[in-house]
Amino acid sequence: MDAPSKEFALAGSLEELKIKGRLVLRGGHRPILVIYDRGRLFALDNRCPHMGFPLERGTVEDGILTCHWHHARFDLESGCTFDLWADDVPICPVEVRNGDVWVKTTFTQADPAAHWHQRLADGLAHDLGLVIAKAIHGQLAAGVPRTEIVRQVALFGVQNRDGWGVGLTILTALANLLPMLPEEQAYLALFHGARRVAADCDGEAPRRERAPLG
Template identity: 90%
Template sequence: MDAPSKEFALAGSLEELKIKGRLVVHGSHRPILVIYDRGRVFALDNRCPHMGFPLECGSVEDGILTCHWHHARFDLESGCTFDLWADDVPICPVEVRNGDVWVKTTFTHADLAAHWHQRLANGLAHDLGLVIAKAVHGQLAAGVLQAEIVRQVALFGAQNRDGWGVGLTILTALANLLPVLPDEDAYLALFHGAGRVAADCDGEAPRRERAPLGSRPDPAALKRWLRRWANVRHREAAERTLLTAIAAGLSPAELADALFAAETERAFADTGHSLDFINKAFECLDLVGWQ
């Protein structure tokens, strides 16, 4: 490992780094900040992940790097932020060879799609627009299909709010437009849809899991029961009946018939929103897959 390689760049001598405390490596890659702190050498992206301010202008104390632009703080070793709104800063491997400091100039992950999938999950969970924006862009750049991103966001919205929210309606409406949008606008549609779902779920209790009935009544009986529970506003009974219909293998058309039959008897309930929500839920399933 003493010979230079295309992946590693010379930052300077260890003695120089000790004297200066930090060095910046420039090249065809992104600027890399190399820091000497408490007898160890660290290397990370020189751009603050929040708004790009040069981290070389920040301060280091007790293993914590602080950006002076918005006071975002980062763990030097891992690059992880203590302030979730700022996002984590990428790090890169660093080696000391014969008194010289070498840094690997690539910022990447073994599985980019999986990495950005997890980052989107984190962004949605904490309603962090910056993280959502980066994660949507990262997934698209990694070749993830648009429908897969819509599916991830829709599942998050369904699981983390006890009821259909306007964010899921917006996500579905925007997702319907994706086939006719240019790439840049498609990215914005996905970002705004995901952001609205995250905002809907922020601070909400997650949906309680309910189970289908142990029996499998025929479709006609399930349809009658669903109408009965809708009329008397018995939510738990209606949901268990619907879950039973799904478990019994009713087709999308049969499920739609049962739900719309129950809803249209109370067409003006909730000023008609629930009728629209049912329609959008079926559109969303058409987009992301009924499985």
């Protein structure tokens, strides 16, 4: 059998993991939690995406991992959260080779720009500051132009509120300043504008396009 690539790290033997139930290994940028549950293996970021609490201290039941700090719940297979305020936890591939468990030590998406575009849409729709902040950071890291992020937020604002709100005014003003701002300040400007737009639209009826009469 082919040897694992350099992207994978040895977590331990399968028998050891069956006995312990879980273990933590050093990842490329963050610790990785490996869990054996009901005959299956899962690997995910050991830091709770909400506020960083070690998920190794959590509880696993029926394929659901619960963080013991604020009780956020995550699906082991997908990493998706049952509690929107917590955000999803990143997962990574696991392989069993010759009785040993190998884990890919980096967390990546096939299309990072598309992934974070959708996460920003989710954050805006539910007015979740943490999700909005992480999504904007992710889009910038994926090379998405600042103007495209402004466009996404502005379209959300005009489609999900009847009338022009304060948030869109703030977003427009900050967008005019973006070309002059350094990276860190540009990120803060984008987040502040997006968060105000989301707050304006929270609980409002969305606007729907209508065909002319006739």
